[in-house]
Amino acid sequence: MSTRFVSVDRNQPLLLPPDLRDWVPEDDLVHFVIEAVNSLPGERFRFNLRGSGSTQYPSSMMLALLVYCYANGIFSGRRIERATHRDIAVRYLTGDTHPDHDTVATFRRENFEVVASCFVRVLELAREMRLLKVGTVSVDGTKLKANASKNRNVRYDRAGELVEQLEGEVRELMEQAERTDRQDEVDGQSLPEEISRRNDLKCKLEAARRRLEARAKTKAESEQADYERKLKARDEREGKAKGRHIKEPDEAPPQRGAGEPDRPRQPLDVQEQT
DSSP: OOOOBOOOOTTOBOSSSSBGGGSSOTTOHHHHHHHHHHHSOOOOOOOOTTOOSSOBOOHHHHHHHHHHHHHTTOOOHHHHHHHHHHOHHHHHHTTTOOOOHHHHHHHHHHTHHHHHHHHHHHHHHHHHTTOSEETTEEOSSGGGTOOTTTOOOOOHHHHHHHHHHHHHHHHHHHHHHHHHHHHTOOOSOSOOGGGOSHHHHHHHHHHHHHHHHHHHHHHHHHHHHHHHHHHHHHHHHHHHHTTOOOOOOSSOOOOOOTTOOOOOOOOOOOOOOO
C-alpha cells in the first residue's frame, strides 16, 4: 500500500488573499528556511510506511516548521499548532495546513537526531550566506569571541568550533522543546471545551459576573459591619475614659435634604374643657 501524505500546496489560490505568496514579504525569514530545507539531501525520516491511518504531513514541511519555530523561540507543540492558524509566515510555510501538537511532538521525538542535524546544516547555510542571525540564533561566531563586526568570515581553524557551538545550541533548543511538551503547561490561549462554544461562553460569563457581584456585596457588608463594631468599641473606650457612657440615640433623627431649613414646630391646638 502506498504512503499517503497531506497535500501541501503553497501556490493554492484563496479568496482572501488571492494567493498564499501574498501573505509574507519577499525578505521574510520563512522563505530562507523553506528553501534551505528543500536544498538539503534526502534524509530518512520515520513515518508510517504501511499507509494506514490518517494522511501524513511531508517530512520536509514538518522539518521546516520545527526549524522556523524553534529558531524564533516557539517551543511548545500547542503554541506551534496555534501558530499554524495565527502566524501568517507559519501558515504560508505549512500551506495553510494545521498539524496538531501531538503530531509536532511525535515527529520531533521519532526524528530527534535527524532534525537536529538538518537544523545545524540550515544554520551553516545561513552563515555561508553571510546572515548574522536566524531568528534568535546567532550564526556569525560572536560567542566564540570572533570579531564579527570587523570580519564576518570565520577562519578555517575556528570553523570547527563554530559548528560545535551551533550543534550545542540546536540540541539545547530541541531539549527545551521536549521539556516544554512534557510539562504540558496551560498557556492561557485556549478555552476549555465546556466554554469554547460562543453561546455557552456568554452564559457562563454572565453567571461568573453575578457570582463576582454577590461576593463583592457580601464582602462590602462584612467590612461595613466590622467597621461599625470597631467604631462603637472606640466610642465606648473614649466614653469610659471621660467618666461617662455614650448612649446611642433610640431613634435616628429624620433625614432632611441638603440645604433644607429646619421646620418650625406647629403649636398644638388645646381645647378647653367646660
